[in-house]
Amino acid sequence: MTPRPNAICIGGPCHGLLVRIDQEVGVLRIDHETLPDARYRVTADRVHHPSSSRPFIVLSWADDPADDVIDQHDPR
Secondary structure (H helix, E strand, O other), rough: OOOOOEEEEEEOOOOOEEEEOOOOEEEEOOOOOOOOOOEEEEEEEEOOOOOOOOEEEEEOOOOOHHHHOOOOOOOO
């Protein structure tokens, strides 16, 4: 039996995808055909979905970690 989804991806390539997660904090990777290893952050937000009587955990699309690197030689 396949576990029931308990989270929904918001934004990014997996927008609207329902998934099953077991972690409460952090960033996880969602395998998707257009962007393998799309990164999503577990949030405290919850949203109701018609497929379930319980609210779904909202997974927010996380930017590419390379975007977080600051070039120390960049004068900006």
